[in-house]
Amino acid sequence: MRNPQDQKNLQETSIEPLRFDVSGNLIRKFGRESISNKNVAILELIKNSYDAGAAKMEIDFSSVNTKDALISVSDNGDGMDYQDLKNKWMRIASQFKSKKLKNGDRTFIGEKGIGRLSAESLGKIATLFSFPKGKDTGYKVIFDWNKYQDENVLVNDVDNPTSQIKKKKSDHGLRLEIKDLNHDWNMQEAQIELLADVGILNPPNKPVRDFKVSAKFTPSLMAAPKIKKEFLGKAVYSLKTRLTGGSLIRYEFSSIKGKKKEGNRTTDRKLKCGDAVFELYFYYKSPKYFEQAVGKKISAIDSKEISKTLEHFSGIKLYRDNFRVKPYGDPKSDWIGLDIAAHNNSMYPRNDAIFGMVHISKSKNPAIVDTTTREGVIFTDEFQDLIAFVQTSIFGIFADLRSEFESHKTKARKKKNGAKNKTPIHVVVPVPTASPQPPDTLVEIGGKYPENFYNQLQDEINICFEHNHPNAAFFLCRKMIENLVFNILEKKFSTHVDLWYDQKRKIRHKFSVLIQNLYAERTNFGKPNIKTYIEKFNNEVGPFRKEANTKAHYVFEYLADKKELGKFKIKDLVQLLAKIYDNI
Ligand SMILES: Nc1ncnc2c1ncn2[C@@H]1O[C@H](COP(=O)(O)OP(=O)(O)OP(=O)(O)O)[C@@H](O)[C@H]1O
Numbered sequence: 001m002r003n004p005q006d007q008k009n010l011q012e013t014s015i016e017p018l019r020f021d022v023s024g025n026l027i028r029k030f031g032r033e034s035i036s037n038k039n040v041a042i043l044e045l046i047k048n049s050y051d052a053g054a055a056k057m058e059i060d061f062s063s064v065n066t067k068d069a070l071i072s073v074s075d076n077g078d079g080m081d082y083q084d085l086k087n088k089w090m091r092i093a094s095q096f097k098s099k100k101l102k103n104g105d106r107t108f109i110g111e112k113g114i115g116r117l118s119a120e121s122l123g124k125i126a127t128l129f130s131f132p133k134g135k136d137t138g139y140k141v142i143f144d145w146n147k148y149q150d151e152n153v154l155v156n157d158v159d160n161p162t163s164q165i166k167k168k169k170s171d172h173g174l175r176l177e178i179k180d181l182n183h184d185w186n187m188q189e190a191q192i193e194l195l196a197d198v199g200i201l202n203p204p205n206k207p208v209r210d211f212k213v214s215a216k217f218t219p220s221l222m223a224a225p226k227i228k229k230e231f232l233g234k235a236v237y238s239l240k241t242r243l244t245g246g247s248l249i250r251y252e253f254s255s256i257k258g259k260k261k262e263g264n265r266t267t268d269r270k271l272k273c274g275d276a277v278f279e280l281y282f283y284y285k286s287p288k289y290f291e292q293a294v295g296k297k298i299s300a301i302d303s304k305e306i307s308k309t310l311e312h313f314s315g316i317k318l319y320r321d322n323f324r325v326k327p328y329g330d331p332k333s334d335w336i337g338l339d340i341a342a343h344n345n346s347m348y349p350r351n352d353a354i355f356g357m358v359h360i361s362k363s364k365n366p367a368i369v370d371t372t373t374r375e376g377v378i379f380t381d382e383f384q385d386l387i388a389f390v391q392t393s394i395f396g397i398f399a400d401l402r403s404e405f406e407s408h409k410t411k412a413r414k415k416k417n418g419a420k421n422k423t424p425i426h427v428v429v430p431v432p433t434a435s436p437q438p439p440d441t442l443v444e445i446g447g448k449y450p451e452n453f454y455n456q457l458q459d460e461i462n463i464c465f466e467h468n469h470p471n472a473a474f475f476l477c478r479k480m481i482e483n484l485v486f487n488i489l490e491k492k493f494s495t496h497v498d499l500w501y502d503q504k505r506k507i508r509h510k511f512s513v514l515i516q517n518l519y520a521e522r523t524n525f526g527k528p529n530i531k532t533y534i535e536k537f538n539n540e541v542g543p544f545r546k547e548a549n550t551k552a553h554y555v556f557e558y559l560a561d562k563k564e565l566g567k568f569k570i571k572d573l574v575q576l577l578a579k580i581y582d583n584i
Pocket residue numbers: 044048049051052075077078079080088089094096097109110111112113114115116117173174
């Protein structure tokens with residue numbers, strides 16, 4: 001056949017135009033496969049309630065540990081009448097909200113028209129109750145998502161049973177009941193993580209007015225982790241930088257001692273991200289370092305509270321119009337590249353010592369948009385410049401001012417006020433960091449390490465692992481695991497020295513003896529969960545213990561690539577030991 005473009009003199013008659021059809025599968029692609037993170041799914045529903053003008057939104061998980069597990073979310077927003085349901089709820093990827101920026105004084109958070117498919121991501125059946133404001137009829141629609149998976153079914157082939165309900169005019173809002181859940185919400189960790197994510201959905205110092213989210217959980221959950229506004233006031237240093245016009249950075253820096261410094265810096269290249277604000281709060285978790293830096297003691301209560309809050313909330317979060325864009329600032333999402341940079345300069349903060357917020361808005365930063373999969377924002381030049389702004393604020397401004405404030409410690413030369421500020425600040429990008437996704441790690445603490453030193457060791461292990469140096473990673477893991485076992489025995493049996501120290505040879509017991517002693521003492525920890533952890537550890541440590549010795553002693557014994565590390569279950573072993581240590 002000739003190229004169609006060459007077929008000039010053929011007779012042509014219009015026929016029925018072809019149209020795209022959409023397979024029912026699309027629901028799953030936009031639901032479970034896009035909004036795969038269960039917390040993100042819940043947050044999407046919360047954002048919808050906010051957009052619908054709700055003053056209250058409730059998530060109810062109280063039945064998740066029963067046979068008829070159900071999640072329900074309800075709000076007192078505008079609800080939808082039949083036409084709204086048809087034109088808005090039932091129309092996928094409609095850009096309705098992006099055309100209209102506001103509902104009352106609220107800037108719409110939604111824009112893509114797919115967030116409600118979180119309901120598909122969370123469970124197999126969803127029942128929607130919609131009570132439109134000012135009307136006396138409400139609606140109930142049942143979605144059985146499996147029907148969309150039938151072979152050859154198209155999205156609009158599926159009937160979703162719909163009924164109308166008489167209601168009081170004054171009742172309004174939306175309620176979703178989700179059954180046949182796809183995730184296990186029964187574990188305390190899952191509930192705590194969700195509550196932490198809900199707690200930080202808005203900036204702690206700018207709570208959203210007239211919108212309260214409450215959560216009902218199983219009674220076993222005692223206290224939800226909270227970040228209070230006062231926490232920010234307890235930072236040893238705080239920095240606020242404001243980028244305007246792409247090249248002017250105004251900053252305010254203050255220390256807990258009341259010292260303040262303000263100024264302007266211009267950047268040596270224009271940043272394209274649009275105006276943005278960055279806030280950084282830096283803490284010393286160790287009372288010793290706090291005292292060294294600040295010159296006074298920190299109260300035990302403050303110190304404990306700071307560590308606890310950082311445990312749940314540390315990192316730099318991204319906020320658009322005061323709503324968080326995940327996963328930036330999640331544990332292990334080092335999107336600013338702080339943890340590696342901190343190895344090179346002691347004035348650079350690590351993620352676990354800070355709470356930070358980057359503020360952008362739809363109107364000022366229109367080119368920074370979310371990916372459809374809700375896994376972050378699209379990695380455009382504008383977003384890279386936003387990263388560069390934050391890096392410049394930290395590696396340039398924060399590090400300079402901190403070293404000036406701590407000059408007694410760093411012997412940094414005192415700068416003459418303003419002298420340096422005249423030269424444009426170099427937009428630093430010391431660590432190119434693209435992905436908000438967690439890197440592939442070999443060790444990841446599941447509790448608290450006994451000493452700060454372990455964090456550095458963990459970083460080194462993970463860097464070796466990431467750069468494919470499996471033997472180096474392996475030996476460092478041995479150092480970590482051996483020391484953790486030693487620390488556990490020493491903490492629990494501080495007076496029973498023989499368990500961890502060879503008094504005759506005047507050295508610590510060797511690795512295999514430490515493991516044996518830990519196992520032998522498992523019932524003497526007095527807590528059934530510790531006994532279970534130790535038994536699990538003992539079952540899993542075998543291959544690691546054996547090869548840690550042979551690989552250390554024989555030059556011809558080595559790991560050829562990092563995949564081989566998999567069999568040693570190192571992440572598990574470290575997490576079990578950290579849990580044991582935490583529980584003593
Ligand atoms: N709780 C609610 N109350 C009233 N209407 C709602 C509610 N949740 C969703 N809707 C309607 O359904 C539409 C679709 O919601 P969906 O979350 O899928 O898209 P969106 O919010 O417009 O964009 P995004 O995908 O960015 O969240 C919304 O635009 C809104 O009109």
